[in-house]
Amino acid sequence: MFGNKPGGNRLKPAPAAPRAAERAPPRRRLALSSWRDQHLYSLFSSLGRLLARPWATALTALVMGLALALPLLFLILLDNARALSGGWQDAREITVFLKPGVDASASAALAQALRGRADVAAVKQTTPEQGIEEFRAMSGFADALEVLQFNPLPHVLVVTPAAARELDEPAVIAELRRDPQVDLVQYDAAWRRRLGAILGLSQRSVLVLAGLLAMATLLVVGNTVRLDIQARAEEIAVIQLIGASPGFVRRPFLYTGVWYGLFSGVLALVVVFSVQWALRTPVDQLLASYDHRFHLRGLEPLAALSVPFVSAVLGWLGAMLATARHLAEAHPD
């Protein structure tokens, strides 16, 4: 049987054997190039392994990609809501309605006194005549106003408080309320605060959701890598027997995790951009009703670039957890 083999297939005589003198050199001297070779080997062997099963790989990456896209979409939504509400947040004015009997000079005196305060940035005086003109121009009740026999509007002061902490009510409000000349102090802080709180809550919710979904992707990678470890138990056993370090055994699995992370990050971006694209027309129509004062804010380029990076780190972490647990489990010393 052996003898019938072609020449090159036959056992060679002893002289061809490796010489004792040139026996294995010390392995400590791992040159940089061979370290790079080892990593490239793991990088591409893990990639090849993933691409050999394209459907299974795509499915796993898609699950992870959707899990990552969801919080991204919420973040974009929140970002836009914040931008929309930004215009209203600036409305810090306090509107002070003076009692009907208060005349122009008293109004001017009060305005002057208010201007002298440190916590007041500006005071705008509005006489009843100016008030009715504004009302006429803005409300479309011009005809109705004609019927009025006298001007019912009081003197009004619009006080802009100096920039203070967002949530605190300016002290000047309480003082104005006590002033006998003042009829009504209108400060629209409550709804602004409520809106701010809602946005804050939404942001926190999205962050919590993002955390949970990141954990889910971690588990998806971890589980996939665990199955991979089980499927390759024999291979792992063999390379451990021929002297592979734990790092060498772990490396292809870590790269597998990184690849899954990268793929899913790119898929998440595809999903996000697709959703943005799909919603563009109705959103444009909605924004048109705002006189185009607002623009839809999409994912910023830098944030978009960081998505595959973050997901790759997640993949690496998931694979790390799986290998730490299952490689040790598979081969106790």
Add this chain to the structure above:
Amino acid sequence: MIRFDQVTKRYPSGHEALDELSFELAAGEMAFVTGHSGAGKSTLLKLIGLIERPTRGSVSVNGQNLHGLRRRRIPELRRGIGMVFQDHRLLMDRSVYDNVALPLIIAGLAREEIAKRVRAALDKVGLLERERSAPITLSTGEQQRVGIARAIVAKPSVLIADEPTGNLDPQLSNEIMRLFADFQQVGTTVLVASHDLPLVKRMGKRVLVLDHGRLLDDWRPGGG
């Protein structure tokens, strides 16, 4: 150099595979371990590669006592030992070349050096022309020779083989054993476990005969 000193190995099941076994194999010496199945041949080899640890006694390889060897140093020890298995344990999803190259990749050699050494090892076992083949397409004897090429490609100082001819016909077995003898010729310490006593005797090397984990006979060529 391999040295066993009063080595006992008892498995958790209670089975005592080795019982106070002592022997010494000089550097560059070749020996066979033989005995009935379950006599402790495989266990003896496993202790050398630290696949198992002894319950009592000490094993040293190349002057290094394995008792104190930390777990993280085990890979380093194994890189200095070539192991051949009865079922060869090749990675079936890789080519012959890739299988043989594996120990060198693990050791971190440069690519050109790996290519050179893999070809030399495959040439040595007569399979140079099959380097691109998948192991599954080779005959059992050829697969075993790939396993041997993988064991010797990193030029280990110790070569151990567990029933390397267990699945082969007598003529192939003879060829494989000659191959091991060749490695001894170049200074490798070789220890081969085999139950094929006639074959072992024909080789004219030292023979350790195990029986129920004890050393029954230590036969040396030239009347020992």
